[in-house]
Amino acid sequence: MSGRVLGAELGEVNLPSGPALLVLGPVLLAVLGLVIYSLVDLVRAPQVKYLPKLAWGLIIVIGSAPLGAIAYLLFGRGHAATPERPGPPAPVPAPVPGPTSALARVAVEPALRDPILIETAALTKDYGGTGLFDVGLAIPRGCVYGLVGPNGSGKTTLLSILAGTRHADRGTVRIALPRTAIAVCPDVPEFDGWLTATEAVNLARTMIGMPPHGDDLAAALHTAGLADVADRPVGGFSRGMTQRLGLACALVGDPQLLILDEPTSALDPAGRADMLDLIASMRGRRTVVLSTHILADVQRVADEVGVLRAGRLLYQGPTRTLIDTHLQPRWQIRIAGDTTALRAELGRQPWVTAVQPVGPDALRVEAVSIEAGERGIPVALAAGRERLISCEPVAADLEAAFLALTTTAKEVISGVHS
Numbered sequence: 001m002s003g004r005v006l007g008a009e010l011g012e013v014n015l016p017s018g019p020a021l022l023v024l025g026p027v028l029l030a031v032l033g034l035v036i037y038s039l040v041d042l043v044r045a046p047q048v049k050y051l052p053k054l055a056w057g058l059i060i061v062i063g064s065a066p067l068g069a070i071a072y073l074l075f076g077r078g079h080a081a082t083p084e085r086p087g088p089p090a091p092v093p094a095p096v097p098g099p100t101s102a103l104a105r106v107a108v109e110p111a112l113r114d115p116i117l118i119e120t121a122a123l124t125k126d127y128g129g130t131g132l133f134d135v136g137l138a139i140p141r142g143c144v145y146g147l148v149g150p151n152g153s154g155k156t157t158l159l160s161i162l163a164g165t166r167h168a169d170r171g172t173v174r175i176a177l178p179r180t181a182i183a184v185c186p187d188v189p190e191f192d193g194w195l196t197a198t199e200a201v202n203l204a205r206t207m208i209g210m211p212p213h214g215d216d217l218a219a220a221l222h223t224a225g226l227a228d229v230a231d232r233p234v235g236g237f238s239r240g241m242t243q244r245l246g247l248a249c250a251l252v253g254d255p256q257l258l259i260l261d262e263p264t265s266a267l268d269p270a271g272r273a274d275m276l277d278l279i280a281s282m283r284g285r286r287t288v289v290l291s292t293h294i295l296a297d298v299q300r301v302a303d304e305v306g307v308l309r310a311g312r313l314l315y316q317g318p319t320r321t322l323i324d325t326h327l328q329p330r331w332q333i334r335i336a337g338d339t340t341a342l343r344a345e346l347g348r349q350p351w352v353t354a355v356q357p358v359g360p361d362a363l364r365v366e367a368v369s370i371e372a373g374e375r376g377i378p379v380a381l382a383a384g385r386e387r388l389i390s391c392e393p394v395a396a397d398l399e400a401a402f403l404a405l406t407t408t409a410k411e412v413i414s415g416v417h418s
């Protein structure tokens with residue numbers, strides 16, 4: 001068949017050309033698409049309605065396009081109604097890390113019976129060489145936990161991450177409490193000066209979603225030692241009073257976890273003692289995590305301690321264990337009578353590094369090691385036939401233990417919660 005003849009035949013069936021083709025082209029394409037779509041759907045459908053699949057196929061293909069396809073889509077498509085058996089429950093999707101997955105994820109959850117309230121793993125905040133590095137905390141529920149360390153060791157950074165006010169770069173934080181049960185008090189809280197103390201605490205109360213003017217408002221002010229100045233504008237408060245006001249604000253919601261950054265830093269000695277008594281009284285009822293550089297405070301109130309140096313956790317565990325671990329080889333010996341002969345005897349011993357009187361009937365003896373002292377002292381007493389009244393090891397205080405730890409430790413030393 002020549003090209004001319006083909007052209008003549010096409011002309012005879014009057015196929016559209018020119019502008020008409022431009023209009024009809026998309027329509028033809030749409031019809032073709034509908035037919036193809038219907039056929040694909042028919043093939044993939046597990047079941048169709050009213051007719052067998054083959055019959056629907058013929059209708060789609062042979063039925064005057066696109067009516068066959070439309071008829072299938074309207075009537076044949078879809079499963080025949082068959083009773084369904086209930087399947088197994090849909091699995092609960094695992095939580096998908098959000099866009100901050102590179103950052104530490106702070107999970108605050110109500111696992112109320114978990115004995116460890118706060119747990120962190122590999123917590124890191126790198127400001128560029130300083131900050132916090134690979135910190136793994138384990139804070140038991142109901143304890144008073146003291147976070148200590150030299151200036152710049154990362155205490156505030158760590159507390160801020162626990163409080164949720166700062167993001168870590170890496171690591172995880174798990175707090176087994178609802179977020180609403182956590183209260184935070186910065187070292188120097190700031191208030192609008194025109195508010196009275198009552199108004200400031202009331203504001204804190206409403207900010208955590210509690211109705212204003214509850215009974216606990218006056219109680220919180222009283223507990224913080226501010227009952228007498230409840231109606232005074234806080235602009236005139238001293239730093240110590242402002243710190244107490246911060247505590248009152250933190251207490252209004254009756255939190256189960258109280259995070260306190262340097263809670264005694266602005267208080268005078270009497271105020272400090274009050275604050276420490278208050279913190280100690282919370283033991284068992286709530287968990288208190290406090291940071292401080294006053295080691296005597298920690299020794300006084302904290303059952304557990306975490307020691308930071310240059311962003312790394314050198315020790316965590318019972319305060320007592322830390323002190324006992326750094327027990328110095330030193331004893332105080334009391335005898336009946338004069339100590340001169342015993343002092344001379346001890347002074348001759350190669351294991352004794354120092355011996356000095358501490359009163360008319362007592363000596364303080366330092367040895368090269370605990371074992372050397374424990375073996376040598378009874379021998380020296382026996383040699384002089386002394387009548388022993390008492391012989392007690394002189395415990396290190398937290399300050400001595402802290403200094404020993406922070407100047408010598410290279411690795412993390414854990415107490416019971418490693």
Ligand SMILES: Nc1ncnc2c1ncn2[C@@H]1O[C@H](COP(=O)(O)OP(=O)(O)OP(=O)(O)O)[C@@H](O)[C@H]1O
Pocket residue numbers: 127130131149150151152153154155156157158293
């Ligand atoms: N926003 C910041 N940007 C850069 N470096 C910071 C930032 N915050 C803290 N640092 C640095 O990180 C280190 C830890 O600071 P952080 O305030 O956590 O320590 P700290 O133990 O609370 O100190 P201090 O006892 O003096 O309050 C310090 O070297 C500090 O300079």
